[in-house]
Amino acid sequence: MISRMTRRILTGVLFCVLIQTLNAQEKNGSYKVETIPMPEGLTSETGGVEFLPDGRLVACFTRGEVMTYEPSTKKWKLFAEGLHDPLGILVVSNSELLIIQRPELTRVKDTDGDGTADLYEKVTDDFGFSGNYHEFNYGPVKDKDGNLFIALNSSSGAGNIRPEVRGEINPLGRENGSKGQMFSNVPYRGWVMKLSPDGVLKPFASGFRSPNGIGFDLDGNLFATDNQGDWIGTSPLHHVQEGKFYGHPASLVWQKGWSNGNPFLLPVPFLDSMRTRGAVLFPHGIMANSPTQPLCDNTGGRFGPYSGQLFIGEMNKERIVRVMLEKVGGEFQGACIPFFDGNGLRKGNNRLVFGPDGSLWIGQNSHGWLGDQGIQRIVFTGKQPADVYTMNLTEKGFDLTFTQPIDELTATDPANFKFRHYYYKYHNKYGSEQFDVQNVPVTAIKISDDRKKISLTLSTLKPGYVYELTLGNIKTSKGDELTNKIICYTLNKLKSANF
């Protein structure tokens, strides 16, 4: 029934795409979308996209297929089959992949050179597996020392655990006081795990609900997104560090030496004092409702000016989000802004990878939630975007740096900078409203000599708030309109003169 529905939606989407291919370019013409033809008969719910050293794309799909795509000939070829909900690929070589699937991290390898995999070797399955439908696994990503990181989804309170599970069962956190909340009855659901080169899998960081996206920046910092829901007021991006707890209590039962009983019954202020807040919050309904993989721009300019920044997929909207980070008080925080909206881009933007030519390939998925299917790519046309390049906190407000010089008249008009602040509550409810929503007046504006930077002074700055800026009709010096006008800065720490 649903597959028929999916087909109908897909047909609709394809129709829209047909209409939109004529206009599959955002208004400033800096980026355009292309849709990749998918093989007939494939339900292309895409769980992973990566590139092989020889330039082929490799992708995995919900029904267990792993396929390669040669961009020059547009030919798809089956590499492996039979995997259980594969959701991430790490390329070892043209003939060898590491793929995360529900039961394990698996080495999938073509050992006889016939072009299809014949070895499916367990790399690690040293974590619990209750059969709850929400136990998706993500990753793997590799650090400079050869350690792999994977993320384990918490189990859903809307589902059950199977009569026979893999791993020890700890019913804490499910038997009372937490009906309907995500849980972690087998080890280490809700954790990011570290697999060292010697093959030992260790819990690394806890407190995740549905971390459908994990990745490194250029300096080797690990980031993961999480999904709005119980205990997650709005979807965050976390800087994942060893031993830290990121907010969803379920996973705490597997913390070494945990002796505080059912974590859901602990006082919220206590849990709050333990948790590390999101480095960036994606305001729900504004920026992203279901962010996915963070991908650092390592193209060195081939994808435009955003080298070192993060691109993040969004499942619920036709959107890719861009994140710009800075360290304040020793911790990452920063801003998010739409990068690409609509213009032929579909929903379900689940996995991202840069191709050898520096274009951004996007694997799309729905998997019973909101989304789409297929693969698209975004290509930089070479025309400099008209956008905010960075947003940085200052002692009195924010500095906005633009991708190109801007028009002084419009850029110094206070009416073109509308700030609001608000915060999201940490609580067991599903999501959070915005609290203490207030307009924050801009009291002074300064433009730099090169007209690329605006320094804004705000009447107040409060830590723990999101500062949402809506830009008015600011033009570039050339007269172009800015592509994206809403930008949200997560102010966890104030900037003091000491930093």
Next chain:
Amino acid sequence: MMPLKKLIVFFLFFLSVKQLLAGQTADSVKTVKIEVQVGLQFDVVRFHVKPGEKVKLIFSNSDDMSHNLLITKPGSRLKIVNEALELGEKGPSMDYTPNSTSLLWAIPVVNPNQIKTISFTAPQEAGVYPYVCTLPGHGFIMFGAMYVSADGKMPELNNDPNIPPNRRLDTIPAVSVQHNEHKESGGDKIKNVKPLHPYVPVSPYLYRVFIEGASPAAIAVSLPGDLSYCWDAGTCRLRFAWSGGFLDNSELWKGKGDVLAKVVGTIFFRDKTEFPLTIGDPQTKQNVDFKGYSLINRYPEFHYTLNGVDVYELIMPKADGIGLIRTFRIPNANKTVWFNSDPANGTSYVSSAGKWTSGKLKISSAKAKKFSITMSRKEGGSL
């Protein structure tokens, strides 16, 4: 496959009748209970009330994300959906409920596992009143219709433009599954079934899959000759085998995966032993560790360790189609190996080596480097 379709028709008919009957209560308040099913759908896509009838609507959110339920004036569903979208960041605090002249009643956002209820008096004016979830993106597919009329007439389900297209009866695939790849030439082959894959799977092939009777880390393998088995990577053993088909994955793949694959055919073997192999002292606790599998001419050879000793198991169909040939390799066997069977397993056994004593096969370490067990289905065997 017509019987299945008829069954579905009957079932849906039964459901709607049941719903109509159950909806009427003594004090003439019509109670309608709506839940959520996978794929952003209300489980009840339409119901009937009389003009001016008192209605109690119970919305129980059985999903894992939040939903609301807005009832609109006739023909206003998309208008309301777009108005809700335009709320933008105000959406969450307003329960995605726009102040609209087209809105009649609203159940605010209901979180997973919560229930909210509204009571209202049905309009005097007959018509089709849409209900819809207006959370961003949901409203285009998650909706239904309240029919207000004196006579209770509704169009045929398969012809009802007021319900989501995929819920109209004629669009339900007669068989949404190609479970039986073994019988390519079977007389009941279904036409126009969407392929499961971009290729036709050729046995042997496998799925790692959720299936009853095994751990969540199960592997289901389809063999040539209409045989299938489930080998469990969670417990490193053959769990059961069946003949007559492979799997029905239609439910498994249509949503979030909160269901099990169904066995198609008859199970003729189920291992009831504590563990099929023992190396050395039978009193030693058996610790297993799954290592993976290699495909040999597409047949998986499973690899695991048993108390640290490498064991390989390759399973082939028996030529006559009524059993399995299991080839074990224990290259580093340096102790006596035992293969354990149970009379309740459903098969008889013949081995290539060793000696049987009351259901246990004793194999010398030399012979254990490679030996086969042929399991044949017992006469009339079905478990």
